[in-house]
Amino acid sequence: MKRFRRANEETTYWLSYSDMMAGLLLTFVIIIAVSMLHAKMQYDEKENQLLGKEQELLVQADELDKERDIVSLQKTTLDEQAKMLNAQEEALAEQGQKIAIQEKTLKEQHELLNKLEAVMSEQQQKLDDIIGVRTELVEDLRKEFEHSDLKVAVDEKTGAITFDSSILFDYNKSVLKESGKEFLSKFLPRYADVLLSDKYKDNISEIMIEGHTDTEGKYIFNLELSQKRALAVAQYCLSDNSDILPDEQVEELRELISATGCSYSKPVYDEDGKVDMEASRRVEFLFRLTDEEMVREMMEILTEGESGENDE
Numbered sequence: 001m002k003r004f005r006r007a008n009e010e011t012t013y014w015l016s017y018s019d020m021m022a023g024l025l026l027t028f029v030i031i032i033a034v035s036m037l038h039a040k041m042q043y044d045e046k047e048n049q050l051l052g053k054e055q056e057l058l059v060q061a062d063e064l065d066k067e068r069d070i071v072s073l074q075k076t077t078l079d080e081q082a083k084m085l086n087a088q089e090e091a092l093a094e095q096g097q098k099i100a101i102q103e104k105t106l107k108e109q110h111e112l113l114n115k116l117e118a119v120m121s122e123q124q125q126k127l128d129d130i131i132g133v134r135t136e137l138v139e140d141l142r143k144e145f146e147h148s149d150l151k152v153a154v155d156e157k158t159g160a161i162t163f164d165s166s167i168l169f170d171y172n173k174s175v176l177k178e179s180g181k182e183f184l185s186k187f188l189p190r191y192a193d194v195l196l197s198d199k200y201k202d203n204i205s206e207i208m209i210e211g212h213t214d215t216e217g218k219y220i221f222n223l224e225l226s227q228k229r230a231l232a233v234a235q236y237c238l239s240d241n242s243d244i245l246p247d248e249q250v251e252e253l254r255e256l257i258s259a260t261g262c263s264y265s266k267p268v269y270d271e272d273g274k275v276d277m278e279a280s281r282r283v284e285f286l287f288r289l290t291d292e293e294m295v296r297e298m299m300e301i302l303t304e305g306e307s308g309e310n311d312e
Contacts (some may be wrong), residue, residue: 018095132205134159135290142192149188158286159285161191165211165281174228176236184246188237194251195287206288209233215264216275227261233283234259 138159145152145161152161168180176184195204210231211226237244238254245253268279 010014029306029312089198133200137194137200137203137287140199144190144194148190150183152187161285162282163187163284164278165283166278168233168283172225174225174232176232181236182226184233184236188244191285192245192253197250201252202287204256205290206258206287206289207253208284208288209259210284210286211259211261212263212266212280212284214280215267215275216277219263223261223263225261226263229257229283230259230261296305 089099092259121141138154138156141159152163154161161228163183167183168176170177195201195207207223209230211228211230213222215225232255236242238257242250264280267275268282270276270279
């Protein structure tokens with residue numbers, strides 16, 4: 001009985017130990033299974049995470065490619081803008097050079113304008129002086145002859161003195177008549193006294209004797225006739241055996257007087273605009289003041305310039 005009990009107790013002991021070991025083994029198996037399952041889950045989770053990361057990386061790669069394309073496009077745009085900027089800088093530099101040249105030109109023109117204004121001011125002063133001298137000279141000539149019996153008319157603007165050629169010459173002739181010589185003997189001393197006076201002689205640059213004809217006949221015939229008449233007057237007044245003027249005045253006049261014929265190039269017209277044949281046959285005494293020709297040319301240039309501006 002005791003042996004059976006002991007055997008039964010041993011059997012029970014080993015069964016309990018086996019059950020315990022089996023339980024432990026099962027526990028280990030469960031633990032290992034759970035661990036493996038957990039590891040598998042973690043692996044799957046990690047794999048899913050990696051797949052997600054790969055997707056993200058692919059998306060980021062696409063975005064990066066897009067960004068690169070955008071950067072490349074921006075770089076191309078920047079390069080084009082840089083080229084445009086360089087071109088603009090070159091254009092600005094060229095424009096700056098042009099502006100510098102224009103400024104230099106304007107400065108030179110301004111300086112030239114100042115010089116021209118100074119010259120114009122000087123010429124204007126000369127013109128005023130000449131006008132003043134001419135006005136006084138014309139007035140003195142008018143006073144000299146207004147009460148004389150010579151019936152000489154002095155042009156109020158130019159100071160020209162005109163004689164009817166019939167006083168001096170016969171029709172179509174160039175030989176002075178006695179009445180013409182007598183007229184010149186009275187006229188010339190008084191004329192010379194005014195022009196050669198201390199008041200005016202330094203202002204006189206030339207005295208012109210001009211012969212004029214009417215418009216009948218040929219131009220060359222009339223030119224020769226008018227020249228001969230002007231020369232005849234000059235010869236009578238300035239010849240060596242002339243006693244009309246003192247020798248001193250004769251010498252002074254010889255340096256100033258010129259004689260020329262104008263044919264019928266300057267006829268005289270009546271009120272109806274027709275040629276006054278009798279008035280056209282004439283001899284004129286004219287004078288030119290010092291610097292007057294230069295001022296006249298200057299005034300013509302200015303007049304032409306103003307005319308051109310008005311035309312525009």
